[in-house]
Every structure is written in structure tokens, then in C-alpha cells.
Amino acid sequence: MSKTYKIAVVNGDGIGAEIVPAGVSVLKAVAKKYGFELDTTELSWGAGYYLKHGAFMPADGIEQMKKFDAIYFGAVGLPEVDDTLPARDYTFKVRGELKQYVNYRPVKLFDGILSPLRDKTAADIDFVVVRENNEGEFVQTGKTMHPEEAGGMAMDTSIFTRFGIERIAHYSFNLARKRRSKVTNVTKSNTLINSLAYWDKVIAEVATQYPDVEYSKMYIDNASASFVLRPEIFDVIVTTNLFGDILSDLGGAIMGSLGLGGSGNINPEKEFPSMFEPIHGSAPDIAGQNIANPIGQIWSAAIMLEHLGEPEAANDIIAGIQHTTAKGNLTKDLKGTSTTSEVAHSVVAYILSEKMANT
Numbered sequence: 001m002s003k004t005y006k007i008a009v010v011n012g013d014g015i016g017a018e019i020v021p022a023g024v025s026v027l028k029a030v031a032k033k034y035g036f037e038l039d040t041t042e043l044s045w046g047a048g049y050y051l052k053h054g055a056f057m058p059a060d061g062i063e064q065m066k067k068f069d070a071i072y073f074g075a076v077g078l079p080e081v082d083d084t085l086p087a088r089d090y091t092f093k094v095r096g097e098l099k100q101y102v103n104y105r106p107v108k109l110f111d112g113i114l115s116p117l118r119d120k121t122a123a124d125i126d127f128v129v130v131r132e133n134n135e136g137e138f139v140q141t142g143k144t145m146h147p148e149e150a151g152g153m154a155m156d157t158s159i160f161t162r163f164g165i166e167r168i169a170h171y172s173f174n175l176a177r178k179r180r181s182k183v184t185n186v187t188k189s190n191t192l193i194n195s196l197a198y199w200d201k202v203i204a205e206v207a208t209q210y211p212d213v214e215y216s217k218m219y220i221d222n223a224s225a226s227f228v229l230r231p232e233i234f235d236v237i238v239t240t241n242l243f244g245d246i247l248s249d250l251g252g253a254i255m256g257s258l259g260l261g262g263s264g265n266i267n268p269e270k271e272f273p274s275m276f277e278p279i280h281g282s283a284p285d286i287a288g289q290n291i292a293n294p295i296g297q298i299w300s301a302a303i304m305l306e307h308l309g310e311p312e313a314a315n316d317i318i319a320g321i322q323h324t325t326a327k328g329n330l331t332k333d334l335k336g337t338s339t340t341s342e343v344a345h346s347v348v349a350y351i352l353s354e355k356m357a358n359t
Contacts, residue, residue: 004037005308008068008273012046014282015292015340016074022294022344023072023301026320029348030305030313041068047078047086047282056090062097070304071275074297075282088140095133098272100265101164102171103131103244104303105279107231107251110260110295111326113334117254120231127234128179129251130172131244133265135164138241158195160240165199169206171268172238173213182214182235183207186223186243196240203238223247227254252279252296257333259293262300264307276304290339293331295321298347320347 007027011020024040031038043064045057056076058064065071071094076086094100109115109125117125135158142156176183185203189196200217207215218226220243226233227250239247252261261279278296286292302317324346330336331343338346 002035002037004039005069006039006041006067007304008065008071009040009042010045010071010073011042012074012076012282013048013078014075014284014287016046016076016282017287018290018340019278019292019294019297020072020074022340023297025344026298026317026347026351027072027301027305029351030316033316033351034310034313036310036313040072046076046090047081050081050085050089051078056086056093062093065094065098065273068273070273070308072301072304073275073277075278075280077282078284087138092138092140094275095265098265098275099134099267100272100274101132101134101167102264102266102268103129103133103241103248104264104266105129105131105244105248105251105261106263106299106303107248107255107261109255111322112328113256113260113325113330115254115256117228117231120254124232125254127231127251128175128236129244129248130168130175130236130238131248132164132168132239132241133244134241135159135161136241138245158192158240160195160199162202165202166206168238169203172236173206173210173215176213176236177210180235181212183210183216184223184234184237185215185217186220186237186239186247187217188220188243190219199240220247224250227251248279257293259296259331259333260299261296262298262303263296264300264303266307274304274307276300276307290341291332292340293333294340294344295325298344316351317347320350323347323350 011017027038050056076090106128109122137158139159144154146152172183187196187200189200252258258280263279265275267274278300302314306314329338329343329346331338
């Protein structure tokens with residue numbers, strides 16, 4: 001009897017209505033090939049839902065999500081909706097309440113794509129940004145007081161706990177053992193001398209439990225420069241919520257486009273469903289034109305299948321992406337002429353080809 005995975009599909013807003021179906025078509029193809037079932041349910045939540053109902057999801061939205069094995073998500077946000085709301089009322093809410101404390105964002109140069117870094121190749125750009133996803137700078141515990149007055153003030157407070165730091169550190173060191181056994185802690189403890197000095201202290205303690213993994217610390221300013229000048233030094237980066245958000249976009253840029261970046265918001269213990277999404281936004285300015293790059297969304301599908309326990313299927317998706325980019329089947333953001341659907345069709349065709357079936 002074949003295995004069945006229950007997947008919540010949330011297109012979200014903007015280009016989500018194009019790239020998510022493209023990703024689902026790839027998922028269906030690889031499921032057919034490997035003999036497992038995908039039971040998908042579409043949830044029409046996001047900023048569009050907010051405009052109609054005054055909320056980004058129903059009151060029982062999180063409870064609905066808990067019934068699924070995973071969430072396959074596009075992007076959230078529209079120009080007519082206050083841009084402080086999508087993170088608070090959808091993204092952070094899902095990540096927090098479903099304890100998706102790992103944000104896994106790989107950076108890889110695909111075949112056939114020239115990095116903006118003129119001297120770097122695929123051998124140089126291959127690392128993972130592990131972003132702590134539930135604490136740090138994005139906990140939104142601050143307050144704004146008397147904003148229009150001369151004495152107005154605003155404050156946000158970062159929160160770092162031993163529990164939260166230890167679990168993201170253990171995840172990172174275990175991941176490094178499956179890769180090239182190197183962890184870089186990206187921090188700024190020379191200026192944030194309380195919160196990030198504590199972050200460093202706890203991560204260094206965890207590092208002693210992994211003597212087989214090379215451990216180093218790097219300040220965020222140096223790390224940002226090193227992404228551009230020497231990306232080959234990185235394997236697994238562990239960093240905070242804010243720094244991880246910024247660095248992973250820089251990672252997308254050195255790959256050639258933010259449209260290439262996939263990610264997973266992961267609950268490693270699988271007590272709750274994890275959510276898989278591209279690193280970019282909803283890009284409403286190009287929505288409906290069939291020109292959005294679906295590769296980040298498709299790569300997110302591979303990350304989802306890896307998490308669900310289907311590594312061979314995940315590897316086939318990556319191979320399909322590599323084949324597609326290598327033959328120059330690229331969207332406008334990569335100076336190509338292919339449409340969203342053409343890129344997805346190419347990946348599907350490669351997955352279902354005799355060549356792949358016989359390997």
C-alpha cells in the first residue's frame with residue numbers, strides 16, 4: 001500500500017497563484033514515479049483573504065494546518081495591505097505556533113546560470129543558511145509610545161533563550177555532519193554585548209559536543225562581505241532571525257536571482273507540520289504574466305520531500321532543475337525567455353523521462 005502525505009497548499013498572493021501550481025505539478029510527477037500519494041487541500045489564505053475577511057486566515061487556521069503533514073506555501077502580501085501585517089498575522093504566526101524553529105535556506109549555483117560573482121563556479125557556491133526562526137529580533141515584543149510627539153519613542157526587544165539557541169545549534173551541527181563538517185556562527189556580539197554574547201556562549205558550548213565538526217565565529221559585516229568575495233569558505237551557517245533573513249537574500253543574489261531560492265520552515269521533531277516556501281515575496285507587479293521564476297518554489301518542494309522521508313524523489317527534483325537550467329530554460333529574471341509553465345514542464349518532463357526512470 002502506497003504512502004499518502006496530506007499537504008496543505010497555500011498559494012498566497014501575487015505570483016503565488018502561478019508558481020505554486022507549477023510546483024504542485026512537479027510534486028505530482030515525482031509522486032507518480034516513486035509510488036506515493038499526495039493528498040492536497042488548497043487553502044485560499046493571505047492578503048487577498050484579509051481584504052475580504054479582515055484576517056489572513058480563519059480563526060481556526062492553525063488548528064486546520066495541524067491536520068496536515070506539511071504546508072506548501074507561495075508568498076503573502078499585496079500593495080493595498082499594510083506591509084507590517086503579513087509577517088505578524090501569517091508568516092510569524094505559522095512559524096511560531098507550529099514550532100518551526102529552523103529556517104533552512106540552501107544556497108547553490110545551478111548548472112547553466114552565471115553567478116554575478118564573475119570568478120565563482122558551482123564548486124564555490126554551495127552552503128546552507130540555518131536561521132533561528134522563533135526567537136531573536138523578530139519576536140515583536142516592543143512598543144511605540146506617543147509617536148507624533150517630540151518625546152515619541154519606539155522599541156523592539158530581542159529575545160534569546162538557552163533552549164532556543166541550543167536546539168538551533170544542535171540542528172546545525174548535525175546538518176554539518178551530513179555535509180562538509182563545518183559550522184560558521186554569524187553574530188555581532190562585539191556590539192550586541194548581552195544578547196549575542198549569550199548566543200555565542202551557548203553555541204560554543206554545543207560545539208564542544210561535536211569535535212568532528214570544525215566550528216568558527218564570524219561577525220555579520222565580515223560574513224556579508226565574504227558571501228561576495230569568498231563564498232567557498234561556508235558550509236553550514238547558523239545565525240539569528242534577522243541576520244538569517246538578510247543573508248539568505250544575499251545568498252539568492254549570488255546564485256543569480258532571488259527567484260531561485262527555496263526554503264523550509266522546519267519542525268525537526270515532526271510534532272507539527274513544517275512549511276516550505278521560496279525566499280522571495282509575492283511580486284504583485286509581475287503577477288498574472290506567466291513570467292515568474294518557479295525554481296525557488298520547485299526547490300522548496302524538494303526540501304519538503306526530503307523532510308517527509310522521500311530523499312530519492314527530492315534528488316530527482318534537484319536533477320530536473322539542474323537539467324532545465326543547464327539547457328538555458330530560464331525566466332526573465334535570469335535574462336531568459338521561458339515562461340513559468342515552460343520551466344515547470346521541463347522539470348516534469350525530465351523527472352518522467354526514461355533516462356531518469358532507468359537510473
